[in-house]
Amino acid sequence: MLRRLLPLLILALGVAAFLWLRATRPESPSVTPEERSWRVETLAATLEPRAPILPLYGEIIAPDMLTVTAPLAGRIAERPVREGQRVARGERLVALDEADVMPPLQQAEAEVADREAQVENERVRHESDLDAVERERELVDNARRQLERTRSLRARNLASQSDLDTARNELARARVTVAARERAIAEHPARLRALEAGLNRAQASLAAARRDAERSRVDAPFDGIVTRIRVAPGDQVAARSELLSVYPERGLELRARIPQRHQGELLDALSRGERLVATDGQGARLVLTGLAGEGDPAGTEAIFRLEEGGERLRPGSLVAVSLQRPKVPGSLAVPYSALYGNEALYLMDEANRMQRLAVTHHGDVVRDDGERWALVSGKALADGDRVIVTHLPNAMQGLLVQSTSDEPAIGDEGDDSAGSVEEDDGHDEVAS
Template sequence: MRKRLIPVLIIMVGIIGFVVLKATRDVPDPVSPQERSWRVDVMEIQPDALQPSLTLYGQLESPRRFTVVAPMAGRIGELPVRDGQQVEQGSLLVALDEDDILPRVKQAEADLADAQAQLLSEQLNHRNDQQALALEQRILANAETSFKRTEQLVGRELVSRAELDNAQDIVERAALTVATRQRSIDSHESRLTALQARAERAEAALESMQRDAERSRFMAPFAGVVGSVQVAEGDQVNANAALLDFYPVEGMELRASLPQIHAPEFIRALAAGQQLVAHTLETRSPLSMTLQRIAGQADASGVEALFTLDQPVAGLRVGNLLAISVPKPVSENSVALPYSALYGNNTVYALVDGRMSRIEVERVGETRQEGGQRWILVQSEELKAGMRIITTHLPNALQGLRVETAEGDAVGTAPESVTERAE
């Protein structure tokens, strides 16, 4: 009996110990959930009258660029230049072989000499025809007189009828000779005109051949750069075949695509006589160029604006792609912000009571800072002086998100831009 009670007592003691331990255990403090905050950078804004700029991308071209073509078929005799070479005015660019040119010039000279000789021969023949016509007319008159005399003698039966027939044949042959000579004289003007036209054609052909012969040695009309060379010395080329491109260093233009939304204000500025000077975005050696005109044809994406370089640059080549910053009219109550502060196309966030507050803005252009950074220029009636704008771009940004700035950090302010503040 006693052995049976021992296991029961052990179990009871274990239960009592479990109950005592559970009743005397430590109770942890309840955990309350805390909202997470994101650390951001902010800057204090001060709306002001700033001058925005517009970034455009364009390609260099030269309105004086031309292609040297072969004036006639022949072999390339001289090609002293190479692609990209700078040459002085009057330098030889390309020349056809003279052995292909001289025979054609001599043939044209011979054709002209032949036409002129035939024209002179016609004039001499005409003078001879006029002199011969007078003689032949007297011969005809004498033949008619002799015929009449013979006819009278036949009537008196003094001569035979055969002599009358012979006299009549003589009259008819003389009349035929006079008619032929007269027809030759009458057609002189038409023959003379045809021969004169032939001589003029031969003269024109000679002048054209001489001009082509001169053009077969093409000299640089100005100092410039050789573009693409499409032939080599010794090549056989056809007439009007492209040989090489050539353009001057001076007078280059940048053809940049201007969005349609900005085109009207640029057109108005040109019409008002304003001088819009753009600068390339290259910080080491920026180039300046002036807006000259707006292209006469546009498409759905916009219109092309043409800028001329203010100073020629030897290192530039036709086809170079450049990014330029073009000034726009001054914008009142605008704020310059780094691109990291912009969400989408028209949203920024302000720091209000430790949370993000959404503000809708209008983009009016860009501006460049002293260090060369490009900032966005925006406007909004909600942007007030002293407001702190969040410049850290958060991927999970939303209205009311809790944020905080680095403890002890001073609130940043917008640095002044180089050229955009309107005095």
């Protein structure tokens, strides 16, 4: 009997022990799931007028470059300058040989003297004709009276027919002489005008010869730089041949093409009298003076005047510059990592949630350290907003984030420290 009850007793003791252990076990704490937060960097928004920059690429030109040409054919006597040399105003650039310059000048002077003598001779001749015509008219009167006397004598048979014919011939010759003299007097104004015209031509040729003689010795008209030297001393050159060029150092300009979409704002700024300055990053400052008179579908060339620096610039150089466009009121500069699609960024609200904000991208701004940031503005953007500058691939409206500036220092509490490390690892995973 005892052997039959022993297994049941053992089983009952086991069940009782299990129930007792289950009733006296410690209760485990309940685990509640926590929402994960992403570590981000934030930027406090400060709105103020800022000028976006417009990168441009253009060519340096010298609009006042002077090209020296030979006024006449001759030999180069001197050329004391060299390529790229800086010259002062009045400094000799090039000169032709006097042996080639003086003969045309002397010939022109001789031609003027000859024409002046002809004009003076015509005036003397005219005065002589005026005196002679009076005496010749008196001879006509005498010849007429002699003819009348001869006729009277012939009528009384006191003179021969031959005497009468001789008297008639004398009167005719006297009349012909007077007519020729009167014709010479009448032609005097035309002859004088012709001689004076020839004198004017000779004087014009003399002026041209003197001009060429003066231009055969060329001095620098301004402080500038010599370029494009084509000749050396001793070279024989033809008339109107290019010898060299010189341009003012401070008169350089930059021609750069402006995209069509920016032309309106630049013209409006110029009409308001704003100074729009472009820099090349190496000390050169150029001021926008206007746009070219012609353009094409790709844009219109903007004209920049060199105002400061630029000693290394030369005509023909290709230069990259940054133009400061008109200022945008209420704008904010943010790193490009803060932008999403160039049209939105995220703010961090009081509940540490991401809030999407539509913005307008106006271009770039350059910080003091040379880094380019994006310049944006938005109607809902206000001073003090915390802009999230960390780019999250999973960014979305309402996502929980944590600013790195709000986290406790590592080592304050063991548990918090471990949790921070885990979140950091997760953030790095996402960022990668």
